[in-house]
Amino acid sequence: MITVENISKSFAAGSTGAPVVALRDVSLAVEAGSLYGVVGPSGAGKSTLARCIALQERPDRGVVRFDGLNTAALDGRKLRDARRQLGIVDTRLQPERTVAGNVAAPLERLGVEGPQRRNRVGTLLDLIGLTRRATQLPGDLSEGQRRRVAVARALAAGPSVLLADDPTGGVESEESGSVLAVLDRARAELGATVLVTTPDASVARRVCDDVALLERGAVLESGNVLGLLGKHGSKIANQLLPAIETSRAEVAQYDLAVDVVLVGFAAVGALLPEAAGRFDVELATIGGGLTRFGDTPVARFRLGVRGQRADAALAWIAERGAHVTHTLYGLRNVAA
Incomplete structure (x- = not known):
């Protein structure tokens, strides 16, 4: 369970400007084993929220908890241990390493032995459907395939939480479904809790259990995706359901x-x-x-x-x- 409790975050705008408020009293509850989507337009604060949950940014106010543990109180070794439970999808692959080599990189840093490392890489390449591409370089892949490799690399060390900030951004529409399918498989087959941020509301329709709508740094609406469909005036439902036009x-x-x-x-x-x-x-x-x-x-x-x-x-x-x-x-x- 991830709980975000009333977190706010601002950034300095320079010597003359006022601070830029990225998050305003944001609260979320992400159930263990769920696939949770945070949707909203560009500039809504989604990436800042993802960095706060990933323990890459500290909020000005509020708390991020993992299974009740207050992460704001962690430092040193305890903070590093908490971060190891987080898999962050970084789309910047190492261009000189093969697909298998990119997935193996986190395991090498952890000192995982060769046979165990190869077995884990094989399992993850099967999960993302790229076993036959194991010896190819990232430059030989499509953008959607590279995103799937990035997901596998984030999963290599067996994190309990997977964070994907705009995983389908810049991916052709025909390939975006395969990227989302990999995130869904990570939840279903590996038991990871998956948090996705995206400007594309259709991502929530395709794979998310729960969703929050973020605008100007504040949560306007949140809840179970199917449960919101019957909510009168739901902005999320209106974005996700087929449009109605009649004369x-x-x-x-x-x-x-x-x-x-x-x-x-x-x-x-x-x-x-x-x-x-x-x-x-x-x-x-x-x-x-x-x-x-x-x-x-x-x-x-x-x-x-x-x-x-x-x-x-x-x-x-x-x-x-x-x-x-x-x-x-x-x-x-x-x-x-």
Whole structure:
């Protein structure tokens, strides 16, 4: 468990300017074994937060704790021991060393014996899917492949926490999925707690269990990714769910229109047709779409609704876990 408790951090802006506030009373709780995402625009304070958690920066105020241990009270050997539990993804590979050599570098510094070192490197190359590239140099790889090597190197010493600051930045979209898959495998197969910072909210949709939205150094919203989908007014949900665009003319054809979020295979596949048949109403999809959160399908639709028992149908859908919001009325109800 990583807990960040009300940390603030400022940097001097020079001889004439005021201090630059990077973090403002930031609090997070990262469960052990989870994949946690911190999302936000450039300049939000994500990298500063990552450095504070990585014990590379000391906050001006507040505390970072690992399993309850106050890291602010550590120095010397105890601080070095705490840092060894942290694997930090550094994208700067050693260009003169092979892929295997880059992954092995932390083990060499720790004095790990040859057979044990080779076995660990082999395991990690398999994890990142680059076993056949072991003897190649970083310059022979794509950017996405180099990022995967950087993740393997950060995992070499067996850290309990893996920190990745913008792991897909500058990576082609077709390769970014493989980088995120490696982070997910580090959590699932090695038991590492993974913290990712990124300006790309879709990263949270693809791999994160929990997420926090950081803007101007402050946490605006945080929570379980799937749990936020039904939260009215959630900025994170609005960024992650499919956009809805409908015209007034489309809405006017129905008695009313509502926005509905459906989570899971059963809800997405069967809930709306069952409600339409059960209550003898028309539920027409007039906007929105489908996406996936990890392996879970999620839909956000705008439904055009006709029928005398429309309210009962929508209430029945909501009782079964759908999130129904944003009611709009068609011309028929306006005229009435």
